[in-house]
Structure formats: C-alpha cells, structure tokens
Amino acid sequence: MDDTPSRIPAALPALRAQAEAAGFIMSSEDRTGALLAALAAARPSGRILELGTGAGEGTTWLLSGMDHGSRLTSVELDPAVQTFAREQLGADPRVTFVSGDGGTWLRDFDGPPFDLVFADTWPGKFTDLDRALALVAPGGTYLIDDLFPQPGWPEGHGASVGRLLAELDEREDFRCVRLAWASGLLMAVRTS
Template identity: 75%
Template sequence: MDDKVRRIPPTLATLRAATHDAGFTMSCEERTGSLLAVLAASRPGGRILELGTGVGEGTAWLVSGMDATSSLVTVELDATVQTIAREQLGSDPRVTFVTGDGGDWLEGYDGEPFDLVFADTWPGKFTHLERALELVAPGGTYLIDDLLPQPSWPDGHEASVKLLLAELEERQDFRCVRLAWASGLLMAVRSGNVGCGHDLA
C-alpha cells in the first residue's frame, strides 16, 4: 500500500504557485497536510489552532477537513507570507488570521482551549511548549512535524529536537505517538496519567 495523497484541497495549487514565487520553502509536506485534514474532520464543530501560517498550505489542509461549524485561528509572525494565505483563504468566515509573534499570542490568549493544536513554528514547540499544551482541551490533539533530520536544519537543531521529544515523553497528561513518516511527526492526545510511546526511528 502506498501513501500517495489523492485528495487535495482546491486552493493548494494556487498557494503552491504563490509559494514558489515568494521563495518560501517551509510549508508542511503533503502527507502531513492529509493528516491535518483527517484530524480536522474528526472534530465536528472543533476549535483549531495553527501556530505558523506560512503561506497557508497547512491552513488549506485544515480548512478542507473542517465542517461548517468548526473554527480555526492561525498565527504567523511574517505578514508578507501570511498575506498569501489571506488572499486565498481570508474569505472563509471560519478562519481567523492573526499576524504577530506566536509566543506573545500564546501568553496573551485567555479564551477557550482547542480541540487541535498544530505547532508548525518555534513558539508552541521549541518555546512556549507548556503554554501550547495547556491550550489543548481534554481529549484534544497536539501535533508537531519536522522531527526527522533535514538538510535545512541549522547547527545544533538536532539537539533541540531530542530535548523536545524527551520533554514530551516525560509528561503524564498526554498519550503520544511518534511517527517516522512524512517529515517526522509527534501526535499527542490529552488524556492524563500516561506517558508517550517510542515509535519514531
């Protein structure tokens, strides 16, 4: 069985063209996107948080899985790249775009928790991890990607990834699985009193 993605969001082709023109190289890969769509679809009426809009490829995948009563907040520091996402997806009333530092947003947010948190940037992942996990609702999912070594990693980043995984493994309030698939994923569900698995090669 292959893992080729066969169901693509209708806005993805336009976003990819804009991504190429902008020279942006950090969009989530296709298999990760397909998982985002499935996770969004698993939460009818769900509240979703994306940290790191980029040009909106991950956003498009999430939107493609959401039902009419779901909502998405997506946060991005770089206004230039987020403008691409706003142009393609900004007319969807289910999506709220926030331009600003993800760490500042996490620290200042005082609303309801989220059923799905996708952390695709440093805040909520390598910084402000505790705050991001606090915002996962009971039974909700926390997802991170880019955990397998990549040529674009800066010096010392592999050590940061190992520290992040070790910290998550020590938690007793999430059930976690690490997947040596796509760019390397960790998915964690808030459930309490269980530790993380060891499934990432």
C-alpha cells in the same frame, strides 16, 4: 501501498505556486496535510489552532477537513508570507488570521482551549511549549512536524529536537506517538 493523498484542497496548487515563487520552502508536505484534514474532520464544531500559517498550505488542509461549525485560528510572524493565505483563504468565515509573534500570542491568549493544536513553527514547539500544551482541551490533539532534519536547521538543532521529544514522552497528561513518516511527526492526545 501508496501514501500519496488522493484528494487535495482546491486552493493548494495556487498557494504552493505563490510559496515557491516567493522562495518559501517551509510548507507542510501533502502527507502531513492529509493527516491534518483527517484530524480536523474528527472534531465536529472543533476549535483548531495553527501556529505558523506560512503561505497557508497547512491552513487549506485543515479547512478542507473542518465542518461548517469548526473554527480555525492561524498565527504567523511574517505578514508578507501570510498574505498568500489571506488572499486565497481569507473569505472563509471559519478562519481567523493573526499576524504576530506566536509566543506572544500564546502567552496573551485567554480564551477556551482547542481541540487540535498544530505547532508548525518554533513557538508552541521549541518555545512556549507548556503554554501551547495547556491550550489543548481534554481529549484534544497536539501535532508537530519537521522532526527529521530539515533545510535551514541551525547548527545543533538536532539536539533540541531530541530534548523536545524526550520532554513530550515524559508528560503524564498526554499520550504520545512518534510517526517516522512525512517530515517526522509527533502526535499527542491530552489525557487529563
């Protein structure tokens, strides 16, 4: 079976070209994107949080799965990189872009929980994990990627990944499944 997505979002080629031209190499791959679209589609009128907009490739996959009643908040530390997403996707009223530190945003956010949290950066994954998990609604999904070795990992980061996976597996309030697929994923569903 070929697991290459058969449908891609309309904005994806332009976002990918802009990211490549800028030397941004940390975009979500297409299989992860297809999963994001499916998870977003499973949440009609859902509240979705993306930590790490990057150039917007994950954002466009999420938007492609969302219905008209769903809302997406996408947080990115680097406003220059997020500019690509804002230019291509900013006219969509379902998305709100936030430029700033994801950890600070997580600590300061006081709104309702999210049905889907995609942590595609360090905040919400390797830092501020408890706060990100606290923002997942009961029955909601938390997804992380890039758990296989990646270009640019700092020395010793593999041990951090191992600790993160062990910590998530031990939680009583989430059911986790590791996916040895795409860039290495973990999906966790809040049970309480």
